[in-house]
Amino acid sequence: MIPTKKITLHILQILVLFTLFFATNIPANAYVCKYKEDFYKLYHVHYRQDPDDCIENIYWLEQAVNADFANPYYAMAKIENETQWEKYRYLFQMHVNLKLIEQYLRLGRIYDKKVAYFYDAPWKDEYLRNLEKAKSCYQAGYYYWQEAQLWAEKASTSSFNFLYITDLQNWEDERERISTGTLNYKKTLDREIARLDKVIDELIAMEAKTY
Secondary structure, three states, X not given: OOOOOOOOHHHHHHHHHHHHHHHHOOOOOOOOOOEHHHHHOOOXXXXXXXXXXXXXXXXXXXXXXXXXXXXXXXXXOOOOOHHHHHHHHHHHHHHHHHHHHHHHHHHHHXXXXXXXXXXXXXHHHHHXXXXXXXXXXXXXXXXXXXXXXXXXXXXXXXXXXXXXOHHHHHHHHHHHHHHHOOOOHHHHHHHHHHHHHHHHHHHHHOOOOOO
């Protein structure tokens, strides 16, 4: 069974702070983000991935998922007809959900502990708290993977045969990889959670010794 969407309290607190900040600190003449494309352009991968960097990206990507599309004239690819416009919208939603999975994986790995060493016992409570944060991030990824699969399926129907958005070739590649199974984030999430659960069990079993 696919776990439901789960976000840590820390992430929710940061999202609230972002919302309050942008609601109260926008100059009257500033450009206000309104459409999916606007929010997506604020997403960027930092050279150094701190928790706040990932949470910032998650915020922008979530806004992109929930906002309306801009007029096709302002799309991120050249749109010439309604069929292209329809496929573009499906690809956009698929791609943004994939990026959300990537960000939750990055965030989870910040809190993750790959191996439980025999000398970790004195700090096991702190490690366990961090591992629970990591696990909640990985579990959140299942929701976005389900969404990405749904949109990829919509973008792969027979009505789009021989129609490719060449300006977004990497998105088309993602769609094809999902369709063929060569891109499968469920396997990645299953593997990470199984390994993490093993580390948690090993830490819990440790005696309170100091080496």
